[in-house]
Amino acid sequence: MTFDVAAIRKDFPILDREINGHPLVYLDSANTSQKPAQVLDVMREYHERHNANVSRSVHTLGTESTTAYEDARATIAAFIGAASSNEIVFTKNSTEAINLLAYAMGNASTQASRAGGAADPRLCLGPGDEIVISEMEHHSNIVPWQLLCQRTGATLRWFGVTDDGRLDESALTGLVNERTKLVSLVHMSNILGTINDVSRIVARAHDVGALVLLDCSQSVPHLPMDVAALGVDFIAFTGHKMLGPTGIGVLWGRFELLEAMPPVLGGGSMIETVTMDATTFAPPPARFEAGTPPIAEAIGLGAAVDYLSAIGMRAIHEHEQQITAYALRTLAGIPDVRVFGPGTPEGRGGTVSFAVEGVHPHDVGQILDDLGVEVRVGHHCARPVCARFGVAAMTRASFYLYTTTDEIDALAHGIERVRKVFA
Amino acid sequence: MMEQLYQEMILDHYKHPRGRGLRDPFGGEAHHVNPTCGDEITIRVAVDGKHLSDISYDGLGCSISQASASVLHELLKGLDAGEAFRVHEAFVELMQGRGQTEPDEDVLGDGVAFAGVARYPARVKCALLPWMAFKDAAARAGVSTEVTA
Numbered sequence: 041m042t043f044d045v046a047a048i049r050k051d052f053p054i055l056d057r058e059i060n061g062h063p064l065v066y067l068d069s070a071n072t073s074q075k076p077a078q079v080l081d082v083m084r085e086y087h088e089r090h091n092a093n094v095s096r097s098v099h100t101l102g103t104e105s106t107t108a109y110e111d112a113r114a115t116i117a118a119f120i121g122a123a124s125s126n127e128i129v130f131t132k133n134s135t136e137a138i139n140l141l142a143y144a145m146g147n148a149s150t151q152a153s154r155a156g157g158a159a160d161p162r163l164c165l166g167p168g169d170e171i172v173i174s175e176m177e178h179h180s181n182i183v184p185w186q187l188l189c190q191r192t193g194a195t196l197r198w199f200g201v202t203d204d205g206r207l208d209e210s211a212l213t214g215l216v217n218e219r220t221k222l223v224s225l226v227h228m229s230n231i232l233g234t235i236n237d238v239s240r241i242v243a244r245a246h247d248v249g250a251l252v253l254l255d256c257s258q259s260v261p262h263l264p265m266d267v268a269a270l271g272v273d274f275i276a277f278t279g280h281k282m283l284g285p286t287g288i289g290v291l292w293g294r295f296e297l298l299e300a301m302p303p304v305l306g307g308g309s310m311i312e313t314v315t316m317d318a319t320t321f322a323p324p325p326a327r328f329e330a331g332t333p334p335i336a337e338a339i340g341l342g343a344a345v346d347y348l349s350a351i352g353m354r355a356i357h358e359h360e361q362q363i364t365a366y367a368l369r370t371l372a373g374i375p376d377v378r379v380f381g382p383g384t385p386e387g388r389g390g391t392v393s394f395a396v397e398g399v400h401p402h403d404v405g406q407i408l409d410d411l412g413v414e415v416r417v418g419h420h421c422a423r424p425v426c427a428r429f430g431v432a433a434m435t436r437a438s439f440y441l442y443t444t445t446d447e448i449d450a451l452a453h454g455i456e457r458v459r460k461v462f463a
Numbered sequence: 464m465m466e467q468l469y470q471e472m473i474l475d476h477y478k479h480p481r482g483r484g485l486r487d488p489f490g491g492e493a494h495h496v497n498p499t500c501g502d503e504i505t506i507r508v509a510v511d512g513k514h515l516s517d518i519s520y521d522g523l524g525c526s527i528s529q530a531s532a533s534v535l536h537e538l539l540k541g542l543d544a545g546e547a548f549r550v551h552e553a554f555v556e557l558m559q560g561r562g563q564t565e566p567d568e569d570v571l572g573d574g575v576a577f578a579g580v581a582r583y584p585a586r587v588k589c590a591l592l593p594w595m596a597f598k599d600a601a602a603r604a605g606v607s608t609e610v611t612a
Contacts, residue, residue, distance in 0.1 A: 402500055402525035402589065403469075410465045418500040432501045432523050461469055462526075 043355045049442050051076040051347075062412030065450045070230055070258060070391045070438030071416050072280045075344070079283055082343035083336050094335055095309055095326070109335050112342025113325070119345045120275070121266035122292055129291040129298065129325040130338055134257040135180040137276035137291035138224070140328060141253060142184040144301040145222070149192050151302060160300035162221070162251060167193035170219045172250075174199035174207055175428055176229050176236075179421040181255045185224060194221070201428050205232040205381030205388075212244055220250040227259040227275075231420045231436060232381030233364070233391035235259065242271045251297070257281060262360060262389050262440070264353040273297055279337065284344035288337035291328070298324035305330040348441075356441045360390035363439045367392050367448045374455055380429050390439035393420070396455060399462045401435040407461055408435075408454040415451070467579030468586070469526070476530035476573065481537045486519040491603030495596035497588055502528045506596040508604040513543045515606070520593065527577075527586050532593035534573045539597070544606045550574075552610050554594055558587050 049055050052074045057064040066074060086108065092101035094109045110125070117125040131137040148163035165171070171185050175198055189196045197215055200208040207225070216223055223245045228235045238254065245252045253274040259265065260275070261282035267275055274297070278289040293301075303310055303321050307330035312320040321327045348356065365385045371377050376397035382388040396404050405417035416436045419426045426432060437451055489507035496503050502524030509517040518540045520532045535554075539547045553570045554577070562582035566575040580590045602608055 400525035400529075402502075402527070402586070406468065406583070406586070407465060423501065426501070432503070461465070462474070 043351070043359050045359065045442065045444055048351070049444075051078060052442055053077055053080075055442060059412040059414065060410050062450075065411075065413040065447045067437040067439065067443070067447065067451060068414050068416050069261075069440035069443070070281070070436065072286070073261065073283050073440055074442065075283055075285065075340075076347055078347050079285070079340050079343045083285065083340040086336050086339050091336075093332055105335060108339045108342075109333070112338045112345075115342045115345050116290060117292075119265065119349060120260065120292060121268050123268070124295060126323070126325055127292055127295050127298065129293070129328045130333055131276075131289045131291055131328075132287055132334070133280070133289035134255060134276045134278040135184075135289075137278075137289050138180055138253070138255065139184045140291050140304055141274055141276075141293075141301075142188045143304040144328075146188055146191050147302040147304065148300075159302065162249070162297075163300060165189075165192040165194040165221050168219060169194040169221045170197055170217070171195070172197050172199070172216055172220055172223045174225055175201045175424045176207060176232065176234065177224075177226050177422065177424070178230050178255065178257070179423070180257075181224055181226060182424070185222075195219075199225070201232075201425065204383070205229070205234050207234070207236050207241075209240060212241065216241065216244045216248060216250060218248050220245065220248055222251045222253065224253040224255065226255045226257075228256075228262070228389045228391075229381070229422075229425070230258050230391065231393050231422045231425045231434065233388040233393070234381055235263070235387050235389055237387070238270070238272070246271070258389065258391065261348075262353075263357050267292060279341035279344065282341075282344055283347055284341035285337045287334045288341045293324075295324065298328070301328075303327050303330070307331045309333075351441065359441060360439055360443070361385050363443050363445065363448065364388065364390045364392065366445050367437065367439070367451070370448050370452050371455075374452060374459075376459060377455060380434060390443070391436060392438070393434040393436040395431060395434060396458055396462075399458055401433040403462065404435045404455070404458050407458045408451070411450065411454045411457065413447075413450055413454045468583060470576040470579060472573050472576035473526060473530045476533040477526040480529060480533040482519065482540065483521065483533065483536075484519060485521050486517055489517070489519065490605060491600045493596045493599035493603060495592055495599070497524070497528070497592055500525070500589075502589060502592055504528065504532055504593045504596050506532070506593060506600045508597065508600040508606065510544075510604050510606055515539060515542055515544065515547055515601070518597065520596075522593070524592070525586075525589050527580055527589040528592045531577065531590045534577070535593050535597055538572050538574060544601065544608075545610060547601070548608055548610045551594060551598065555591065557581060558590050 090104045092105040094106045114125040148159035152159040152164045252272040256275045256277045260277040274293045280286040310330040401417035504522035
């Protein structure tokens with residue numbers, strides 16, 4: 041099957057919209073993606089025909105609802121190469137997935153410090169232990185670890201970023217050492233577009249007995265994903281960046297690690313037996329899904345994964361590589377435009393941040409919006425990256441399976457307009 | 464449409480800011496940041512008797528926030544505190560008016576150019592950033608932020 045972007049666009053009702061009298065040019069998919077009718081239909085049908093709470097009802101609707109919810113889990117597990125659907129923990133988003141691990145490690149550390157308490161030592165942190173992240177992280181993979189270090193007395197360290205927007209691995213052996221308990225890195229940068237080959241870091245981390253979490257918020261939506269091949273211990277990703285709804289994300293973990301993790305939120309659905317004195321907990325993933333989960337959202341994410349799988353992640357990635365190459369060439373041809381991050385499509389995805397000399401990104405974004413071109417401006421929840429490149433903010437265009445070269449031309453036309461207004 | 468937002472007056476203040484740069488002596492200083500976009504402004508207020516003898520500033524940000532600081536300097540420097548806060552109140556009211564407030568040029572001077580900004584809710588915060596920083600700086604300089612007629 042050839043990749044037919046025009047046919048794909050027909051599945052996305054919002055792409056027919058006009059903005060300020062111009063056809064919508066949506067270049068903000070790294071922020072949130074648009075949703076195809078197939079996903080919206082599944083969610084509406086769920087509410088209209090099958091709505092009931094999951095994992096607790098014997099009635100027909102409850103059974104249908106539970107089946108759809110668990111089928112979605114299995115679909116997502118297969119999509120990322122998980123060993124079993126029990127390795128898929130539903131969360132609200134990537135942020136919650138990362139925080140879930142951070143709080144589980146915090147709880148394990150507290151438990152271990154009690155007299156007679158026991159917890160898996162791989163999850164326990166204290167003074168002298170280290171967590172390693174990078175300067176390329178989204179705030180959601182920085183702040184939870186800063187907070188965990190504050191709670192446990194552990195130390196936070198990080199990889200730097202090179203001038204061409206790659207992870208600086210030159211200090212790898214010093215940075216990841218026998219004191220390291222966890223390495224948590226972004227797979228694809230939400231601001232530079234860099235796709236990190238983490239194989240050397242994963243090997244080093246495992247050599248010293250550290251766990252590895254990969255923030256896959258930007259990679260699972262755009263690349264073929266195989267957690268086994270990556271060799272990591274956990275990944276986090278979110279539904280709304282991959283054609284699914286907001287309010288649903290995933291923490292994937294190797295089952296034996298999830299099993300070793302203490303619970304984080306307590307409540308309904310996460311228990312085995314409750315007495316007034318004590319509670320025993322359900323095995324994963326239920327242990328980490330207290331309360332009624334976002335059922336329709338999980339089913340919607342399952343439908344999004346079906347949609348992506350039918351087209352094929354390899355084909356989607358190839359399309360985005362072509363669009364990215366075209367965009368990088370186009371931007372390079374506009375005077376006063378500086379692209380941050382890798383200048384060629386190799387080892388990078390379809391997210392391109394740039395500066396227009398002498399014009400603040402807010403003003404760039406405002407004038408582009410006037411022409412129907414929707415981009416993200418600001419620090420992109422990655423202020424350390426902006427600081428690394430000496431700017432307060434950037435303008436970011438990000439692409440997906442529905443992006444066309446015509447839309448890149450509209451972006452270029454818009455940038456010319458920006459330059460005229462601020463000439 | 465864009466012309467309402469990017470009035471010539473605003474672009475002129477952005478490209479040729481009046482009174483920019485932090486100066487001594489000063490009575491109070493405030494630094495404000497817009498956490499969603501990273502725009503920053505530092506404002507200093509110097510007081511001589513009841514007059515705001517200088518309002519100096521420096522910042523980093525979009526044309527709207529930086530032009531707004533330039534206009535603030537031009538409008539409020541030399542006024543007495545009560546007059547200054549009358550202008551302040553009029554500007555804030557204009558920005559929060561969702562484009563329905565008719566600005567008074569006698570009070571707001573070049574500030575009327577910001578009337579169009581009020582139609583862009585995402586940009587109102589940009590325009591107000593220096594004005595909110597000014598209010599804090601003035602209070603730290605011991606200026607009463609009461610409005611006088």
